[in-house]
Amino acid sequence: MGKPTGFLEYERRNGQITAPADRIQNFREFHGMxxxxxxxxQGARCMDCGVPFCQAGVTIGGMVSGCPLHNLVPxxxxxVYRGNWEQAYIRLSRTHCLPEFTSRVCPALCESACTCGLHADPVSTRENERAVIEYAFAHGLVNARPPKVRTGKRVAVVGSGPAGxxxxxxxxxxGHSVTIYERNDRPGxxxxxxxxxxxxxxxxxDRRVRLMEESGIRFVCNTNIGKDVSGQELLKQYDRVLLACGAGTPRxxxxxGRDALGIWFAxxxxxxxxxxxLDSNFSGTPDEPVRGRRVLVIGGGDTGNDCVGTVIRLGASSVTQLEMMPKAPERCAQNNPWPEWPRVLKTDYGQEEAASVxxxxxxxxxxxVTGFKKDPKGNVCGARLVTLKPEKDETTGRVNMVPVEGSEKEIPADLVLIAAGFLGSEPSVAEAFGLKLDGRMNVATQADGYRTGNDRVFAAGDMRRGQSLVVWAIAEGREAAREVDESLMGYSNPV
Structure with a gap:
């Protein structure tokens, strides 16, 4: 695939990225094309490798290698290499219905499994995907597709995230009539x-939502299922209900001192x-809680990084980010061979911006953190920290992070953002339908499926599998839709 010698002739090139000092002046995208x-x-660099792990989406070494959507990457x-953009879009659309999102926020599992990346830079598959979908939008290839025939079946989707x-x-x-319920004021x-x-x-x-509305999908916002509308009411109105509410219970x-003012969930x-x-149409900057404050972000993942980048744009005087785990190595260890997901140090945009500022x-x-300090008015003003060390539990064999005696210290903090992950779905929606949760607080479904304990109710995305990636949510949404369709029609023929 691509040019047979392309990976030898062309180096990997990415779209221009705005320098940190410039991009922190606004909230606009900074990764160009x-x-x-x-x-x-860049498409020419795709090798005729014979075994395209990039599209496999299989578990290797306990982690997924390749695209969970099984996009036909080569x-x-x-x-792309041949300049056949329309056919590239048609091919991508067979496996993926929301590429404008993954091409911006996905960690590119496909690239980590790229054969070219074994000894050189991997093919820039994510940017190729973004080029395909943006070309398609720019040239009128992405259009509303209302079905020519309706089945008469009605489906409610609860949650308008990527899975929904x-x-x-x-x-x-x-051909089913679909209504999406969203508890927030805007869909997404x-x-x-x-x-x-x-x-x-x-x-x-907004661009995608408009297309969906033109295709006949209805959005109902500011509606919290289980509170504003009961589960029984929804089941009376619809033939099937699909729950895609995410993992909304923060850890x-x-x-x-946790009750101090100025401590937020991320x-x-x-x-x-x-x-x-959005309310100000980007004419105002909501910097009052942040400007001039010393910010502590607890959590080293993607959400923690997003908090770092956000508070820098809002004028924080300093930012500290805590990570419980040891610093990852610069290169893959011997027990982390290709094509496993590389467990190496990653410095994301927020950390780059913090280093620049x-x-x-x-x-x-x-x-x-072992505790927070409060000032006389009850505002957080500091945090007590302790260093951790890995220690193996001889009974279970698990490695736990345990405090190092005598390592306690205090740091100043006027604003604390907790980005320590999520414990699972919020129970109120499951309770509205009388559904059981599993041991991880996710909605319990049948083995290897999406149907819950109620034959007319299905679950997908983070609500079913726990906190995960946007690409996994999309994959789950597509598969759940197939199962819902099969339950309604006796068979499924995705289009």
Missing amino acids: LSWEEQRL EINDM LAAAIQLNRR GLLRYGIPNMKLEKDVV DIAVP VDFLTMVTRRL FGCDPRIYQTT
Whole structure:
């Protein structure tokens, strides 16, 4: 696929990235695109490798290697190389209905499994994907596709994040009448409020929502199922219900001083910032809770990084980010061979910006919080930290991070953002339908399926599998839609 000698002739090139000092002045996307001709040469780098792990989406070494959507990556790259953009879009659309999102926010599992990346830079598959979908939008190839015939079946999708949107698109294409319920004021779920604008501009979300509405999908916002509308009411109105509400229960930190003012869950903070930016049409900056404050971010994952990038744009005087685990190696260890997901040190945009503004990486590894300090008014003013060390439990064989005696210290902090992950789905929606949760607080479904204990109710995405990636949510939404369709029609024929 691609040019047989392309990987020898062309080096990997990415779209231009705005320098940290410039991009922190606003909330706009900062990752540019190559020209169509330049991107063609990146498609040429795709090797005729014979075993395309990039599209496998299989578990190797306990982690997924390759695309969970099973995008036919070599074929798409070949079409990019040949400049056949329309066919590339058609091929991509067979397996993927929301590529404008993954091409911006996915960690590119496909590239980590790329054969070319074994000894050189992998093929820039994610940017190739973005070029394909943006070319398609720019040239009128992405259009509303209302079905020619309706089945008379009605499906309610609860949640308008990536899983819900993907499922709704597939079900609508099959001719079912689909209504999406969203508890927030605007559709998009995680895509709208969980991912900052500089990673995913909300115009991109709006563009897709408009297409879905033109295709006949109905959105009902400001509606919380289980509170505003009961589960029984929904089951009376619809033939099937698909729950795609995400993993909305944040992991808290139960330490002394947790009740201090100025301590936020990360998702609540990011939602507040995005909502105020959208409400003001980006004419105002919601910097009051942040400007001039010393910010502590607890959590080293993607959400923690998003918090770092956000508070820098809002004028924080300093940022510290805590990570419980040891610092990852610069290169893959011997027990982490290709094509396993590389467990190596990754420095994301927020950390880059912090280093540019404050002169150093904000992360402190093997550290956690043991308590918070409050000022006389009850505001958080500091945090007590302790260093951790890995220690193997001889009984279970698990390695736990345990405190190092005598390593306690205090740091100042005027604003604390807890980005320690999620414990599972919020129980209220499951309770509205009388559904059981599993041991991880996810909605329990049948083995290797999406049907819950109620034959007319299905679950998909983070609500079913736990906190995960956007690409996994889309894959789950598509598969759940197939199962819902089969339950309604006796068979499924995805289009």
